[in-house]
Amino acid sequence: MNIQIFGSTKSFDTKKAERFFKERNIKVQVINIKEKPMSKGELTSVVNALGDLDKIIDPKAKDKNALALIKYSPDETKFEKLLDSQQLLKLPIVRNKQRATVGVDEKTWAAWIEEK
Known part of the structure; x- marks a missing residue:
């Protein structure tokens, strides 16, 4: 397994994801997106794994102006705007090779472990 957790050190859900894997003795790579944003x-x-760009946008993000800008942008420009405004991402984003989840999704993570 190659688990990557993209999140924030202040995010309770990011810590919960990290704890989930550590309790099961699975090594994880935790990336603080505030220090090292996700690459294109x-x-x-992640978007390809989820099948929809809107699934990774946090509707409760603090920056309401940026959120509105992305919400009402044409689909062809949403991705680039989200790449520039990663504070709008719903955290944690957990990747396992070509698969990904957004938010706390222990059921899916457990299924990944079972497949191992």
Whole structure:
């Protein structure tokens, strides 16, 4: 397993995801997106795994202006705007090779472990 957790050090859900894997003795790579934002390739991989760009946008994000800008942007420009405004991402984003989840999704994570 190659688990990557994109999140924030202040995010309770990010800590919960990290704890979930550590309790099961699975090594994880935790990336603080405030220090090292997701690359275009990483974000593309997550969007492809989820099948929808809107699934990774946090409707409760603090920056309401940026949220509105992305919400009402044409689909062809949403991705680039989200790449520039990663504070709008719903956290944590957990990747396992070509698969990904957004938010706390222990059921899916457990299924990944079972497949191992």
